[in-house]
Amino acid sequence: MVVSLTSSSDPREDMNILEANQYLCSQQEKSKQNFQDLTEKYLTSKATAYTLANHLQKYKCEECKDLIEAVLGEELPFEEGNL
Known part of the structure; x- marks a missing residue:
């Protein structure tokens, strides 16, 4: 069975497909931006946690x-009684 990839005979159907495609492309762009924002927030949080852990390490x-x-x-060699 051969399926034609040409446009259908109904112009409304073509518009619905185009509108759906535009909507999905727009959603994909939003998802990409959300992912990028979340990645940035994650990396910022990770850097903050690392910095705070380094400060805590100074107090032993x-x-x-x-x-x-x-x-x-990493494993840390702590000595009891040292603050």
Whole structure:
């Protein structure tokens, strides 16, 4: 069976397809922009968490050790009693 890719005989059907295509393209652009915005927010949050973890590391807080290690991705040698 051969299907023709030419326009249909009904101009209204062609307009509906064009309108749907325009709508979907517009939605795709919005989704791309939303994704870019979320990526930027994620990277900003990650950088902020990393900076805060570095500041916490200076205080050698035993209670914060696991959090700092999780953010910085490295094991930290803490000595008890040093604040």
